[in-house]
């Protein structure tokens with residue numbers, strides 16, 4: 001259990017993976033100056049050492065916050081994922097330890113959709129192969145294997161923030177859009193939801209994946225799924241590397257079952273730009289390989305920096321957990337002329353009663369109280385008169401089942 005009651009200059013923030021400077025500016029504007037900024041991710045052993053002293057950590061998709069790392073993070077209050085995906089964080093372990101995790105659920109979605117649209121056009125025209133040949137001095141002027149997008153069917157797997165935007169853009173260039181999603185979805189434009197994955201795979205000229213990394217999406221596209229796709233279809237994956245069986249894809253390209261592919265994410269990705277990228281797909285001219293840059297645009301990164309740093313400062317300054325991905329969500333008013341106690345506890349019967357009884361015994365008047373729980377933890381926020389705040393924190397910290405308690409003035 002950790003108690004935190006620190007002035008802002010003592011709050012240590014570690015930002016990894018070269019998050020946009022807008023994050024640093026946002027934190028500084030809000031009074032947080034104790035920031036360590038690294039351009040790379042860190043291997044687990046180094047992270048375990050560095051994270052011990054840190055109150056907030058900012059990462060992107062390359063940094064793995066495993067249970068071992070989180071267990072070592074004695075002072076960690078919150079994690080900011082400066083991206084959409086949060087699969088690189090052990091969210092359950094973070095929750096058990098009372099560490100809130102935030103992300104940027106929308107800010108880079110347009111960038112991904114735009115990249116995929118471009119790839120669809122290039123792949124339908126066979127441009128990656130012609131481009132590679134031209135670089136080698138070969139002139140391949142031919143309409144063979146070259147098609148317009150107009151009238152072709154785009155099959156989207158995962159019709160969320162990215163899938164829907166891609167669908168609208170694809171319709172605007174005359175494509176027919178169908179999608180498969182495990183949820184019933186409101187269809188935008190003229191898109192049609194199909195009932196099963198096989199149906200989508202059989203009908204689409206281009207398949208694009210926009211699902212999260214989950215146990216269900218692991219190898220969602222393997223040998224069997226590629227087999228049912230149309231002869232000469234195109235496969236695009238800008239979601240997560242675990243979603244496509246890369247060896248199965250390489251084999252399908254070898255046998256010319258597929259006309260091309262665009263892959264932005266890989267089962268194993270280099271840890272830094274200095275590390276060599278290895279993949280069985282490197283040998284194929286008709287595959288666009290990109291180094292996980294779907295969301296890497298200036299616009300997206302700047303917006304993500306502001307959004308996630310804003311969420312971290314709000315949680316630090318006022319306790320709000322709105323949009324946290326692993327925490328009960330509590331929306332809180334500004335704190336004025338009082339102290340605010342933030343208490344994360346195991347969700348077991350009687351915690352709130354214990355708190356209220358302890359406060360009553362010490363004559364601590366509760367000015368406001370907010371509580372949200374999920375199946376594992378509870379998060380209660382209590383505003384009290386500042387004169388009582390230190391006693392209140394002591395009492396709160398002694399409550400059975402307490403995971404973390406901190407105070408804001």
Ligand SMILES: NC(=O)c1ccc[n+]([C@@H]2O[C@H](COP(=O)([O-])OP(=O)(O)OC[C@H]3O[C@@H](n4cnc5c(N)ncnc54)[C@H](O)[C@@H]3O)[C@@H](O)[C@H]2O)c1
Nearest residue numbers: 084085158159160161162181182210211212238239294295
């Ligand atoms: N390449 C990049 O740089 C980049 C950038 C942003 C996001 N991403 C990845 O793209 C993913 C999608 O992003 P989003 O913003 O559209 O997410 P989202 O949560 O808005 O949408 C995901 C959709 O997938 C559906 N889904 C989940 N499991 C499924 C399954 N087994 N089969 C079919 N549908 C399923 C969900 O119901 C949802 O509609 C993210 O989780 C992230 O991993 C990659």
Ligand SMILES: O=C(O)[C@H](O)COP(=O)(O)O
Nearest residue numbers: 060061062083084085295
């Ligand atoms: O989850 C995401 O938003 C994307 O995969 C982008 O990750 P990145 O910030 O590491 O580029």
